[in-house]
Amino acid sequence: MVASLKGDTYGFGVVLLELATGQKPTNVTIAEEGCKGNLVDWVNQLSGNCVTKVKARWSMYKVYEALNSMAQEVGLSEDHDEFPLLLDNQNDAI
Known part of the structure; x- marks a missing residue:
């Protein structure tokens, strides 16, 4: 597999x-007898194969x-920094 910008979305x-x-x-x-595979294969089977279409992926x-x-x-939204994992409360780089 090749890394891509949409790979994280997948x-x-x-x-x-x-x-x-x-x-x-x-x-x-929990899949029916007809599905032999992984979670993505099962969801593809249930949804008509729309999960793995890379061009449609956000x-x-x-x-x-x-x-x-x-x-x-x-x-449910709260105010937060744009990059909360990069900066601590004092805005110093971690």
């Missing part, structure tokens, strides 16, 4: 699928913006 999506389904990414135990920045917008709509 990995993030797999983590979200793990959280939503409670399944391991390499072995799906960038992680667009995912961040969408999640942030949804959080603001329901009142």
